[in-house]
Amino acid sequence: xxxxxxxxxxxxxxxxxxxxxxxxxxxxxxxxxxxxxxxxxxxxxxxxxxxxxxxxxxxxxxxxxxxxxxxxxxxxxxxxxxxxxxxxxxxxxxxxxxxxxxxxxxxxxxxxxxxxxxxxxxxxxxxxxxxxxxxxxxxxxxxxxxxxxxxxxxxxxxxxxxxxxxxxxxxxxxxxxxxxxxxxxxxxxxxxxxxxxxxxxxxxxxxxxxxxxxxxxxxxxxxxxxxxxxxxxxxxxxxxxxxxxxxxxxxxxxxxxxxxxxxxxxxxxxxxxxxxxxxxxxxxxxxxxxxxxxxxxxxxxxxxxxxxxxxxxxxxxxxxxxxxxxxxxxxxxxxxxxxxxxxxxxxxxxxxxxxxxxxxxxxxxxxxxxxxxxxxxxxxxxxxxxxxxxxxxxxxxxxxxxxxxxxxxxxxxxxxxxxxxxxxxxxxxxxxxxxxxxxxxxxxxxxxxxxxxxxxxxxxxxxxxxxxxxxxxxxxxxxxxxxxxxxxxxxxxxxxxxxxxxxxxxxxxxxxxxxxxxxxxxxxxxxxxxxxxxxxxxxxxxxxxxxxxxxxxxxxxxxxxxx
Amino acid sequence: xxxxxxxxxxxxxxxxxxxxxxxxxxxxxxxxxxxxxxxxxxxxxxxxxxxxxxxxxxxxxxxxxxxxxxxxxxxxxxxxxxxxxxxxxxxxxxxxxxxxxxxxxxxxxxxxxxxxxxxxxxxxxxxxxxxxxxxxxxxxxxxxxxxxxxxxxxxxxxx
Numbered sequence: 001x002x003x004x005x006x007x008x009x010x011x012x013x014x015x016x017x018x019x020x021x022x023x024x025x026x027x028x029x030x031x032x033x034x035x036x037x038x039x040x041x042x043x044x045x046x047x048x049x050x051x052x053x054x055x056x057x058x059x060x061x062x063x064x065x066x067x068x069x070x071x072x073x074x075x076x077x078x079x080x081x082x083x084x085x086x087x088x089x090x091x092x093x094x095x096x097x098x099x100x101x102x103x104x105x106x107x108x109x110x111x112x113x114x115x116x117x118x119x120x121x122x123x124x125x126x127x128x129x130x131x132x133x134x135x136x137x138x139x140x141x142x143x144x145x146x147x148x149x150x151x152x153x154x155x156x157x158x159x160x161x162x163x164x165x166x167x168x169x170x171x172x173x174x175x176x177x178x179x180x181x182x183x184x185x186x187x188x189x190x191x192x193x194x195x196x197x198x199x200x201x202x203x204x205x206x207x208x209x210x211x212x213x214x215x216x217x218x219x220x221x222x223x224x225x226x227x228x229x230x231x232x233x234x235x236x237x238x239x240x241x242x243x244x245x246x247x248x249x250x251x252x253x254x255x256x257x258x259x260x261x262x263x264x265x266x267x268x269x270x271x272x273x274x275x276x277x278x279x280x281x282x283x284x285x286x287x288x289x290x291x292x293x294x295x296x297x298x299x300x301x302x303x304x305x306x307x308x309x310x311x312x313x314x315x316x317x318x319x320x321x322x323x324x325x326x327x328x329x330x331x332x333x334x335x336x337x338x339x340x341x342x343x344x345x346x347x348x349x350x351x352x353x354x355x356x357x358x359x360x361x362x363x364x365x366x367x368x369x370x371x372x373x374x375x376x377x378x379x380x381x382x383x384x385x386x387x388x389x390x391x392x393x394x395x396x397x398x399x400x401x402x403x404x405x406x407x408x409x410x411x412x413x414x415x416x417x418x419x420x421x422x423x424x425x426x427x428x429x430x431x432x433x434x435x436x437x438x439x440x441x442x443x444x445x446x447x448x449x450x451x452x453x454x455x456x457x458x459x460x461x462x463x464x465x466x467x468x469x470x471x472x473x474x475x476x477x478x479x480x481x482x483x484x485x486x487x488x489x490x491x492x493x494x495x496x497x498x499x500x501x502x503x504x505x506x507x508x509x510x511x512x513x514x515x516x517x518x519x520x521x522x523x524x525x526x527x528x529x530x531x532x533x534x535x536x537x538x539x540x541x542x543x544x545x546x547x548x549x550x551x552x553x554x555x556x557x558x559x560x561x562x563x
Numbered sequence: 564x565x566x567x568x569x570x571x572x573x574x575x576x577x578x579x580x581x582x583x584x585x586x587x588x589x590x591x592x593x594x595x596x597x598x599x600x601x602x603x604x605x606x607x608x609x610x611x612x613x614x615x616x617x618x619x620x621x622x623x624x625x626x627x628x629x630x631x632x633x634x635x636x637x638x639x640x641x642x643x644x645x646x647x648x649x650x651x652x653x654x655x656x657x658x659x660x661x662x663x664x665x666x667x668x669x670x671x672x673x674x675x676x677x678x679x680x681x682x683x684x685x686x687x688x689x690x691x692x693x694x695x696x697x698x699x700x701x702x703x704x705x706x707x708x709x710x711x712x713x714x715x716x717x718x719x720x721x722x
Contacts, residue, residue: 125577125580128577128580128584129584129588132631133630133631133632134577136576136577184631185634186572186573186630186632186633186634187631309629310625310628311622311625311626311628311629313625314618314621314622315622
């Protein structure tokens with residue numbers, strides 16, 4: 001007991017906030033609740049800014065969006081029970097895309113744990129398979145160590161969400177905290193990679209004729225865009241990216257063939273299929289890329305796989321040269337080793353790639369209002385610093401195919417989990433993270449309605465987000481699959497009774513503009529960009545637009561429809 | 564193929580769930596699992612026996628290694644190891660079968676640890692094959708209850 005006059009003893013909540021500050025946190029996304037009363041009370045006296053969303057799913061996606069566009073660890077907070085379970089989708093989403101999050105949840109008092117008490121859920125148990133690590137704090141004195149460890153775990157190696165479950169009595173407990181000394185004996189972050197293998201990679205690169213770099217989200221996580229670009233340019237290597245890898249080379253870069261996979265560019269898919277060396281960096285050979293057919297993927301190639309996660313090596317494809325390490329450090333070494341070697345003779349290969357690129361361009365009807373045209377027009381008018389956030393569905397693929405992303409961390413999309421509803425709250429997080437850059441949310445009428453309540457968060461925080469709603473009145477992606485592969489038997493994909501989204505926006509205090517003709521598109525987009533506040537652009541799109549090309553289920557990626 | 568994995572893990576609640584969950588995700592049933600604290604009270608040693616495809620087990624092993632609470636995982640399958648299992652077995656006996664049962668126990672070097680009017684309980688250690696053999700030999704007399712610890716294993720030292 002402290003007996004010093006005027007000295008305020010810290011409780012768990014104060015200690016937590018201080019520990020967060022020590023990690024450089026100035027912002028958390030959250031939603032209060034009963035067991036968090038001590039924490040929300042302490043927050044009133046803390047310099048940490050709190051963004052109140054309108055649903056816990058919004059809280060976690062916003063923190064995720066924040067992390068994606070900055071590379072920093074996103075922090076979110078929700079109460080026990082339903083508050084915590086509402087985070088689950090967002091945690092899984094971050095886990096799948098290796099996004100660094102520290103997720104704080106309230107918990108019932110320790111004496112009631114495990115008794116089915118009010119608003120109790122075993123959130124550490126529920127999230128075990130979708131967190132990198134989790135803590136249930138039983139002693140407030142351990143908070144500084146746990147917070148320090150959580151940030152270190154979330155942000156290093158292969159990043160991911162780390163959950164800290166905080167019982168109410170722990171938050172209220174007045175204690176003398178233990179020092180913040182990490183104790184992570186079982187955790188090791190791979191570094192430079194095996195130098196002998198790196199020399200082998202350089203040799204293989206030098207001797208190959210038909211190389212391809214297959215670059216994923218790991219390139220961006222590692223900050224390896226620059227060295228990747230140097231390598232590609234120096235050895236004139238063509239680059240294909242995954243959905244998560246978009247932005248690792250600026251769109252329009254001569255070495256970039258486009259996205260690879262089920263809705264990838266034909267030239268990208270052909271190149272991967274035909275190459276004699278595949279340099280895979282920060283990728284996991286996802287089934288949206290390989291069509292689930294690892295044994296038919298890049299079969300003529302010597303596969304080099306650089307990844308920070310050993311468990312990704314040889315998970316899907318056989319790997320000839322595996323390198324476990326940080327993509328940036330490894331590629332820098334590869335580049336150094338290449339200096340003494342001849343660059344690969346790729347002139348013939350480029351000849352072939354150019355033919356494919358010319359023969360199979362990404363295309364759409366130019367004479368009417370199409371979603372692709374809306375996206376391209378937005379890309380043209382919005383500028384290079386714009387962050388593009390998407391939801392999930394057809395509009396997401398069109399955005400990936402047609403939006404000219406100029407820089408890494410300017411494209412935030414739910415890649416692995418494919419979470420409808422991600423877009424709007426992620427756009428909130430992105431805009432708060434980078435208040436001076438434009439945020440464009442590209443969404444569809446299905447996804448948009450899954451977190452539509454976050455329009456209030458936009459208004460409350462005066463976020464000038466531009467919402468491009470590609471409104472076709474249907475669940476377009478599923479409907480397209482029903483059209484192509486289920487004999488046009490449309491089942492539950494028609495969104496009858498959609499609201500008037502312009503009026504919805506206006507009801508929240510957001511400017512709404514309906515666009516239903518080709519002629520309006522450009523001026524409406526320009527007007528939205530010029531407008532100082534948030535705008536919802538409701539584009540009336542035909543439900544019959546398709547995402548093309550498309551690889552039918554079970555087919556190798558060379559057998560694309562709509563080439 | 565049968566794999567024996569030895570994992571050094573942190574001695575905390577929730578650790579077992581994380582480890583077991585990785586096997587469950589690939590739909591592999593753990594044949595046996597034994598866990599106990601090691602000489603370092605912060606660490607536990609798990610011996611996991613699991614049937615599975617070599618490549619997938621290798622991947623699960625890598626995923627296990629990735630867990631923050633896992634310090635190391637070794638696949639002992641191809642290694643030269645000493646392995647043991649302990650079993651407690653309750654066998655039905657009558658005045659006619661008692662001596663034969665006791666003889667069998669002796670042959671397998673078991674030890675009678677409890678005795679009732681109509682049954683007796685045997686303690687037996689050995690490798691998995693020995694215990695399987697004993698169970699097979701004793702079954703005709705009436706096997707009432709069987710408890711096995713599952714395999715524990717340690718690498719042989721280099722000579």
